Amino acid sequence: MKLPLSWLKDYVDVDLAPKELASLLTFSGTEVEGIRTIGGDFTGIVVGEILTCERHPNADRLTVCQVNSGTETLTVVCGAPNAAAGLKVPLAVIGVTLPNGLKIKKAKVRGVESFGMMCAADELGLSEDHSGLMVLPADTRVGTPFTEIAGPPETVLELEVTPNRPDCLSMIGMAREVATLLGKPLRIPAPVVKEESRSVESLASVALEDPAGCPRYTARVLSGITIAPSPSWMQRRLAAAGIRPINNVVDVTNYVMLECGQPLHAFDYELLDGHRIVVRRAKPGETMSTLDSAAREINPEMLMIADGRRPVAVAGVMGGAGSEIRDVTKTVLLESAYFKPSDIRKTSKKLGLSTDSSYRFERGVDVENIEWASRRAAQLMVEMGGGVAAKGCIDVFPSKPARGQVTLRFDRARDLLGIAITNDQVVSIFKALGLGIVSRDAACCVAEIPAYRVDLLQEADLIEEIARIHGLDKIPSPSPVAKIVPGAEDRATRALLAFRGNLVGLGLSEIMNYSFLSEKLLDLVGFGEAAKRVVLPNPISADHTVLRDSFIPQMIETLGKNRARQAREAALFELGRVFCKDEAGRNAEVDRVCVGLMGPVGRPGMLKSQPVKDEEMFQWIKGILESLLAAQHVPSIVSGGLSRPDVTLSMMPSPCFEEGRAVRIRIAGADCGVMGLVGDRVRAEWRLTDPVAVLELDLAPLLANALRIPVSRAIGTFPCVDRDVAMVVEDGVSHEAIVATMWKAAPPELVDIRLFDIYRGENLGKGRKSVAYSLTYRSMEKTLTDEVANAFHDKVKAALKTELAAEFRES
Amino acid sequence: MNAQDIIALKERGLAEAAQAATLAEIEAVRVKYMGRKGLLQDVMDGLKSVPPEERRDFGRAANELKQELTALLDGRKATLSAAGKAAGRKQFDVSLPGAWRGLGTRHPVTQVIEETIRIFSMLGFTVADGPDIETEYHNFDALNTPADHPSRDTQDTFWLDGTTLLRTQTSPVQIRVMERCKPPVRIIAPGRCYRRDTTDATHSANFHQVEGLYVDRKVSMADLKGDITFFAREMMGPDVKVRFRPHFFPFTEPSVEYDFSCHVCGGSGCRVCKHSGWIEISGAGMVNPKVFNIVGYDPEACTGYAFGMGLERIAMIKYGIEDIRLLYDNDVRFLGQFS
C-alpha cells in the first residue's frame, strides 16, 4: 500500500523524518519497502487551456493544438490521445526542465513547429499514469503556476501490509499505528452531511436476502450532484496513493476507501430499476458485464447486488456497466456494506478479478465503521458535487456481532517473550492500540477487541501486540543453552555425513539436479517401470513432468553438459531421493546415491592424454563400489573375504548400458543397485564419445553398518610366507570363482590373495587365459616353515585343479 | 727420529689431507704418507734404531698417525664422492605436478546443510526427516493455513492428487515430529521443497529449507533470538549481527522476520546486501497454540519456537553466488570452487 505522508498527517502529528518513520513502521510489523518522492520543482509550468485541437497534417496520432498559457497563445504538437479543445492541462513552455529531467525546447515535429509541451502525470513525477494528458478541473484559472495546483512535493512510503492486518490498508489505520508507536493522539474526522427533508427510505429500498453473505448493508441517496473532476488536492492524493482520478463521485468513494479502509460503491440512482437494492446470490443463467466492460460468467454461489430486475454489481468486487456513474448522473445511491470475507475471496478467485475493494473485503473490513464511511463519503460528495443528501441512511444490520474479548495473563506474556515488562506497560500498550480493558487484576486482564482488529483472537495474538509495540529489540538475545533431549538420536545423520565424506574422499564431487525431469529423458535411459512413475499433473514445463525414479538419466546428462563445455573429465555423485509407486500404487520414496565417471579420472596427470579403454573405466567404477562397500562395512569378497560375502554382482540386460557391461548389484540377497558402462545410443544423445560409467545404489544397505564399531583382532607377529600360483583356465572362469575356491580350500593361515597377471595368447589355445596370484600365509602361533607353507599351497592348487580344471605352468 | 717427529709428521699429513680438494689429491696424500714407499714406512723402517725404552711411545705415535690420517682421508673421500655422485645424477623437477587423485567437493547447498547441522548439534538439536511427497494435512492444515490460502493454489503448489502434494516447505516435519514424540523436542529438518515458481535468478522450483523446532516447558522469544544469533555468527562470521522485525505466519504467533548484517561489508553497504548493510534471511516465531492443539500438545504445558530458512539463499549470500540456477547447473568449474 502507498502511504502519502501529508495525508497521514491529517490524522496524527508526525515529527519524524521519512526514513525514521519508515524504520519505526518496519520494526513494528509494517515493512516499508521503499520511500518515494512525488512531484518536485514545477517552476515555469503553468495551467494552459487547449483552444483548438486539430489533426496533425502529416501524422495520424498527433494533434496540433493552440494553447493559451495565460500570457500568449502557443502552437503545441501533442501525442496524447485525450487532447481536446477546452481541456485545462499542465503546460511546460520553452526553457523549462521537467522533474523527469526533460528540457523543453522549440522543436519541429513532422514539419510543424511546437513551442512547448502539455504533460501527462508521469512526466511530472506525480504518478505512473501515462495514459494521456493530466486533465485539470475545468474551473482552474489559466496561467496559474502549476506549483499551486500540484502542491509541495509529496513523500510516499510503500508498505507491505501482512494479510492478517486489513486495518492497516488505510490512512487512518496506519495513523493509528503511528499514534500508538509515538504516543500521540489520533484525530478522526467527524463527518456531518447536509441533508434535505426527504428521507432516504422514501427514495430507495434495500432488501437483504442473504445476511450470511452480507451481514450489513447501508445506502444513502444524494441528489442534485454535478459530475466533474474532483478538486486538485483530492486528485493529488489519489494519484499519490496509486489510484487514477476519474470524477468527483468515483474519486470520493476511492478516497474514503483509502482513508478508512471501507470500500464503497456509487450507483447512478436513475439506472436502478425500481430504485431498489437486492442483496442476493446470482440466479442460474444470469449474466452481467462489469465496469471494466468484460462480460462475466456469474454463478449462483456468487453474491450479487441487484436492482429490481438484474444484477448491478458483483458484491464487493466490482460494479456493473449498466448502473455506473455517468457524466450526466444527477442522483447517486451510495453503498457501504460488509461482505463475508471467504465469499468475496471465492468470487474474486473464480472471476480472476482482484480489485482494491475485493482485496479489503476478503481480508475483513471494520463492520462497525460502515455507517461512518457512508457519512464521510456523502459529506465529501455533497461538498464537491453540490446537491444534497436524503435524510438518514438505510442501515440493514440484522444482528450486530458482539466484540471479541481476549484474556491475557501478564506472566504468560513475560514468559513467552522472555522480557520483564510490567503489567502497567502492557495495559497502556493495549489502550494505545484502541483495545478496551474490560477487567484487570494482578494476574490478568480482559481486553475488548475493536471490530477493526480482525486478527486479535487469542492470547498469543495479544502477546504479539506487546512484542511489536514494546519493540523486538528490547527482547534479550542470550547466549544459547545447550540441552540434550532424552532419547535424542542422530545415528542416521552421522552415518550420512560420514558417507558423504567417503565419497568426497574418493575424489567425487557432489551435484544436485531437480527432482523432476522429462518423461523423454527417463524413456531414453530406460530405468524403472514407466507404469510406476509418479507423474506431476501440473508441471512447470514439459521438461519437468515426472519425479525421477533414478538419478542416472540426469547424471549422464550432467556429464554430457560438462563435456559440451569442454570438461575433459568428471567424477561426480548425487545423493538424495527417488520416487516411484509401490506395489499397492502408493507413492514411495527411496534414498539413493549415484556416481558418474567420464574421462581419464583414474589416471595420474601425464597418462591422462591416452584414450580411456572400456575395461579400465569399468574397473574404476568398480573400484569406487569396492571402496564404498569397505568403508561402509558391507561384508564383501573384496573387503578381505573374512566373512561370507554379502555382495553379489550379476550381468543384466539394460537399454541404458552397453551389452555385457551392465551389472546388477545385490546386497544380502536384495537388489540394491546397478553399475555399468553407458551404451552408445544413450551417449550419442550428448555426443559423449568416450566411455562413461555410472553406479547407482540404495542408501539403506550402505548405511546399515556404517557406524559399526570395529573390533580389533590380533594381526600376528610371525613372518608371513608368500607363494605364487600361475594357472591356465577357461576364459569363463571368473576371478571371483578362483578366489572363492582358494579361500574354501586353504587353512585359516591364508590371509591374503592378490591377482598380479592376466594373459591371453594364441599359445594358450582359444578361449583360455593364464592368471597368476600371489597368496600370503601366516600363522598366529609360529613361523611357518617352507614345508608347511608348501603343503597349504598344494592343497589350494589341488582344489583349483579339481574344481576349476586349472592347469599349472611350472616355473 | 723420535715420537715428537712422528707427531709433527702426523700434523703435516692431516693438514695436507684437509686441503686435498679432489679424489686424486686425496689418493696422492695417502700414497705420500701411507704408501708402500711412503713416509710412514720410512718411520717404521727406523724403528730398529730406536732405543728400546722409547719404542713404546714411538710405536704409539706411529699408530696414531696411521689411524687419524686414514680416518680423515676416508671422511674426505666419502664427502667428495657423494658430492660427485649427486652432481652426476638426474635432478628432480620438484615443480612437476603431483599424481594423486584430489578430493572431491561437497555441493555448496550441502555445505550449508552440514554447517547448519553442526551448529545446532552444539545446542543439542538432532536432525529429523519427513517425506518429500506430503499430505495436504501436514503441509497446510496442521500448520493452521487457512483453507482458501493462496499458497494452496495449483498455481503455487505441485499437487499429485486431491490430498497429496510435493511439500512446499519443511514445516510439515514439525508436525510429524510432534505427532511422534512428546515434548521436549529439539530438531532441525533440512530437506527439499517444491514450489511452482518460474525459474529466474532468485527462484527455483526445487529448493532446500531447514526447519527448526524447539518445544519445552518454558521456551521464550529470547531463546529464539539468542539461538538464531548464535547460528548467524557460526554460519557467517563472528561479527555478524541479527535484527528481528515483526511479521505474520499462520503457524507462529508472535512471528518475526530476521536479517543478518552483511558479512561482506560489515554493514557499510555493498553489492551482496544491495547497499543496505542488511540481508533478509527468513521467518520464525513462537509456535501458534492452535498448532499445539492440532498435534495434541497442551499449549498450557509447553511453549516453543520454530524457524525456517532457505538454504540456497544462505549459500548464495555466504559464497556470493549471484544466480540460483548455478546451483542446479552442475558445471564442474563452478562446483570445484567449493573445496
Ligand SMILES: [Zn+2]
Ligand atoms: Zn554488504
